[in-house]
Amino acid sequence: MKTLFVAPTRNGVGLSSTTLGLVRALERQGLKVAFLKPIAQTHEADTDDSVHFARALMGTRTPEPISLTSAEEQLSLGAEEELMESVIALSREAAAGVTGGADVLVAEGLALTERNTYAGALNASLARNLEAEVVLVSSLAGVTPAALADELEISALAYRRSDGRGLAGYILNFAPMALDFGGLLAELRGRSRILAGGELPLLGVVAQNASLGAPRTLDVARYLGATVVNEGEAKLRRVSSTVVTARSVPRMAHLFGPGALVVTPGDREDVVMAAALAHLSGVPLAGLLFTSGSGPEDSIEKLCRAALTSTLPVLRTTTNSYETASRLSRMDARVPHDDTDRMDRMLDFIADRLDTLPLGARLRTPNVDGERRLPPSAFRYELIQKARAAHKRIVLPEGDEPRTVRAAVRCVEKGIARCVLLAKPDKVRQVAEGLGLTLPDSLEILDPDVIRTQYVAPMVELRKSKGLTAPQAEAQLEDTVVIGTMMLALGEVDGLVSGAIHTTANTVRPALQLIKTAPGAALVSSIFFMLMPEQVLVYGDAAINPNPNAQELADIAIQSADSARAFGITPRVAMLSYSTGESGTGEDVEKVKAATGLVKEMRPDIIIDGPLQYDAASVLSVGKQKAPDSPVAGRATVFIFPDLNTGNTTYKAVQRAAGVVAVGPMLQGLRKPVNDLSRGALVDDIVYTIALTAIQATQGAGK
Numbered sequence: 001m002k003t004l005f006v007a008p009t010r011n012g013v014g015l016s017s018t019t020l021g022l023v024r025a026l027e028r029q030g031l032k033v034a035f036l037k038p039i040a041q042t043h044e045a046d047t048d049d050s051v052h053f054a055r056a057l058m059g060t061r062t063p064e065p066i067s068l069t070s071a072e073e074q075l076s077l078g079a080e081e082e083l084m085e086s087v088i089a090l091s092r093e094a095a096a097g098v099t100g101g102a103d104v105l106v107a108e109g110l111a112l113t114e115r116n117t118y119a120g121a122l123n124a125s126l127a128r129n130l131e132a133e134v135v136l137v138s139s140l141a142g143v144t145p146a147a148l149a150d151e152l153e154i155s156a157l158a159y160r161r162s163d164g165r166g167l168a169g170y171i172l173n174f175a176p177m178a179l180d181f182g183g184l185l186a187e188l189r190g191r192s193r194i195l196a197g198g199e200l201p202l203l204g205v206v207a208q209n210a211s212l213g214a215p216r217t218l219d220v221a222r223y224l225g226a227t228v229v230n231e232g233e234a235k236l237r238r239v240s241s242t243v244v245t246a247r248s249v250p251r252m253a254h255l256f257g258p259g260a261l262v263v264t265p266g267d268r269e270d271v272v273m274a275a276a277l278a279h280l281s282g283v284p285l286a287g288l289l290f291t292s293g294s295g296p297e298d299s300i301e302k303l304c305r306a307a308l309t310s311t312l313p314v315l316r317t318t319t320n321s322y323e324t325a326s327r328l329s330r331m332d333a334r335v336p337h338d339d340t341d342r343m344d345r346m347l348d349f350i351a352d353r354l355d356t357l358p359l360g361a362r363l364r365t366p367n368v369d370g371e372r373r374l375p376p377s378a379f380r381y382e383l384i385q386k387a388r389a390a391h392k393r394i395v396l397p398e399g400d401e402p403r404t405v406r407a408a409v410r411c412v413e414k415g416i417a418r419c420v421l422l423a424k425p426d427k428v429r430q431v432a433e434g435l436g437l438t439l440p441d442s443l444e445i446l447d448p449d450v451i452r453t454q455y456v457a458p459m460v461e462l463r464k465s466k467g468l469t470a471p472q473a474e475a476q477l478e479d480t481v482v483i484g485t486m487m488l489a490l491g492e493v494d495g496l497v498s499g500a501i502h503t504t505a506n507t508v509r510p511a512l513q514l515i516k517t518a519p520g521a522a523l524v525s526s527i528f529f530m531l532m533p534e535q536v537l538v539y540g541d542a543a544i545n546p547n548p549n550a551q552e553l554a555d556i557a558i559q560s561a562d563s564a565r566a567f568g569i570t571p572r573v574a575m576l577s578y579s580t581g582e583s584g585t586g587e588d589v590e591k592v593k594a595a596t597g598l599v600k601e602m603r604p605d606i607i608i609d610g611p612l613q614y615d616a617a618s619v620l621s622v623g624k625q626k627a628p629d630s631p632v633a634g635r636a637t638v639f640i641f642p643d644l645n646t647g648n649t650t651y652k653a654v655q656r657a658a659g660v661v662a663v664g665p666m667l668q669g670l671r672k673p674v675n676d677l678s679r680g681a682l683v684d685d686i687v688y689t690i691a692l693t694a695i696q697a698t699q700g701a702g703k
Helices: 015-028 049-058 068-076 080-096 119-129 145-159 181-191 217-224 249-255 269-280 298-303 321-329 340-352 357-363 376-390 402-413 425-435 448-462 470-476 480-489 504-514 550-566 587-602 614-618 620-626 644-657 683-699
Strands: 002-008 033-036 104-108 133-139 167-175 202-207 227-230 241-244 260-265 287-291 314-316 393-396 418-422 444-446 495-498 525-531 536-540 572-576 607-612 638-640 661-668 674-676
Touching: 002 015, 002 119, 002 145, 002 357, 015 033, 015 049, 015 104, 015 133, 015 167, 015 202, 015 340, 015 376, 033 049, 033 080, 049 340, 068 080, 080 104, 080 119, 119 145, 133 145, 145 167, 145 181, 167 357, 202 340, 217 287, 217 314, 217 321, 241 249, 241 321, 249 269, 260 269, 260 321, 269 298, 287 321, 376 525, 376 683, 393 402, 393 480, 393 683, 402 418, 402 425, 402 683, 418 480, 444 448, 448 470, 448 480, 480 495, 480 504, 495 504, 495 683, 504 674, 525 550, 525 644, 536 550, 536 644, 550 572, 550 587, 550 638, 550 661, 572 587, 572 614, 587 607, 607 614, 614 620, 614 638, 644 661, 661 674, 661 683, 674 683
Parallel strands: 002 104, 002 133, 033 104, 133 167, 167 202, 241 260, 260 287, 287 314, 393 418, 393 495, 418 444, 495 674, 536 638, 572 607, 572 638
Antiparallel strands: 227 314, 525 536, 525 661
8 A cells, every 4th residue: 555645835735625635536546545634733622633534434434533621731741753663553444444454644734834834844754754745736826837836846855765766746736727837837836946857746737717606695694793684505515705895776786696795784675686586587686684683674674575584595684794704705715514516626636736647656456356446536527537538419309407507517517528508599698697507609599489390201201110100200209208219219319318307218219219129239228336335336227127037128228238347347247135045045046046046148248147136246254155166256346136126226215325425227228218217316426427428329229
C-alpha cells in the first residue's frame, strides 16, 4: 500500500475539500482508497469536517483523529515520537477498514492557521513517518506568480526526502475564470528549479465556482439566529444571491431570480407581494427574510398567504436590513455537516479537474486474481467518459417533464449525449425558466405536432404484416414514445430513454413492435447495475420476464454477462436459487440447473455456476463452505434471479435497506437501445440511463 500526504502551502487553500476530491479522483481509477486525518484540525469536540464527510459520502471506516489537545500536549512534552507511533497505528486502522486491503492511503495534514505555527513542521514529520509522497495544495487567490513559485519551492524542499523523492505533485485552487494557464505555468517553472525539473508535477487547477459556495436557506437561518416563520424548502433551496430592498420594486424585480434571498422590512408591502408573485410564478427564490423583527400587515399577509405558507422559506431576524446584509457578507464558507449534497457536488467538481494518471504507476497494485473490482465511483466516471466518446443522439419523448429537461441540459453541457426533447418548444422553455435553467443552443427540441405526419407512412410499412392502416398509425403517433421509437427505427437517433411519466409497458411495447429483437436474441431482458459500497454488481432480470423457462433463463444469463463485460465488470455469473449445488430438489431448482448447463454448452467462455444461494454467491466465507470448488461462489459479479418476483423484490430490498444506488433497468436484446426509467427516477438516474443508452448504441443493443 502506498500513502499520499496532502499538505497546504499556506492558510485558506481549501485543504479538506481538495483532499477528499483527490480521494474521489483516485477511486474513479478503480483504486481502493483509505482516508486518514491523523490529527484533528481544531479543539472542538465535534467530528472533524473531513472525517465526517469521508464517512458520510465515501462509506469509509475512517478512524477518529488524535485530538488536537492531546497532540499539542505531547509536542510540548517533547514526546513527538510517541505521537508518531499513534499516527502509524491509526494509518494501519484506516487501511484495515477497506475490505481486502487498500491500494493507497490518503492522509490529510493540518491546515496552517495563525494559532498553530507548529503545523508546518508537524506536517513534514507526519509525511516522513508515514513514508508518504506529498501532494501540495496551494491557491491562486491573492498571490502573484512569483510569490506562488517561491511558496511551492520552499514547501517542496520541506517535504522532499534526502533521496530526492517524496513529491507526488501539486494542486492549485481558486483559479480565476480568465486565467492565462500557459503563461502562469511558464512563469512558475521559470522561477522554480523543482517545478522546472518535473519533480513536482501539476495535478490540476480548480477554478472558482460560486454555486458550490451557496449555502442552504436553513444554514442562513442558523447563522443569523433567525426565526423560521415558514420552513418550506429551507433544507433544499440555496442562496446564490442576496437582494436587499433599498429601491422600488420595478428597479430590482430583475434580481428576483432563482436562488435569490430577498431581505426586506415586513412593512415593504410592495416587496412582499412581488416576492410572493415571483414564487407563485414558479421562480425558486431562496427565501424571504423580514428584518427588524417585522412582518407584513395582516391584510397583506392574508393576500400573500398562498406563497408565505407554501414551499417558499420565510425567515425573520431582529437586526435591520443593513446589519443583516453585513452579517450575511461575513458568513463562514464552511460546509455544515448535514449538507452532504453540497459537499458531494464540490468533491465531484474538484475530482473532475484533477489528472491523477501520473500517480497511477506509483499507486496501482493489481488484485491477486488479476480481476478488477470496479467500485461505484469508477463505474460512474467511466460511464460518463464512454458516453462522451460515443457522442450519440438520444431521444427523450417526455420532453417537457422537469426532471427530464434538467437531465437533458446536464447531458448536453457535459457532453454526455446529444439529447433530443420531444415537446412543444414554448413549454420546454417555460419549464426551464421555472427551474432556473438556461437551455443550451445545442439541445434539440422537436415539436411532435410538426414532425408527426412524416412517420405515418414509414410506420405503416413497418407494421404492414399486422395490417396497420394510416389512420391507425396516425392515432398511435399521438404518443410521443411512439414518435421517438419511429425515429430510432429509422436511424434518426441512436437510442431512446423514457419512463419518468410512462409505464414500462408504454416504453417497451412500441420498441417490441417497431425495433424488434436483435439478431440471435430470443427475448428482451433487463439488468440493474447495483452500486454496492465496494463494487458494482449486475442483477438480472428484475424488470421484464415474469417466469422464464430454462432456455430463457440461459439467454438472460448470457445477455447479462456480455453487458457486464461491456461496462468494465468481469463477469462471474451466479444462477440463483433457494439451494446451493445438489442440496435441494424441486422444479424451480431443476430449472436453474438446466439453465446453467445450457450456458456452459452455448458459451463455455463465461464463468458460471448454479444453483447458488445468494449468500453463497456473494460472501466468500459462505461460498467456500457451501461450494468450495465453485469458480463463482463468494465472488459473483452477475446475479441471475430465477423469476421476476424474486429479482424485483431483491433489488428493491437491497436498494432501500442498504442505501444502494441502482442504475437501470437497462434493456438487453433489442436491435437498438431503448431504456425504461422508474417513475420515481431522480435527475441523476436519468443522466446515467442516457449515458448507458449512448454506450449501448456503440456496442449493439443485443449484447
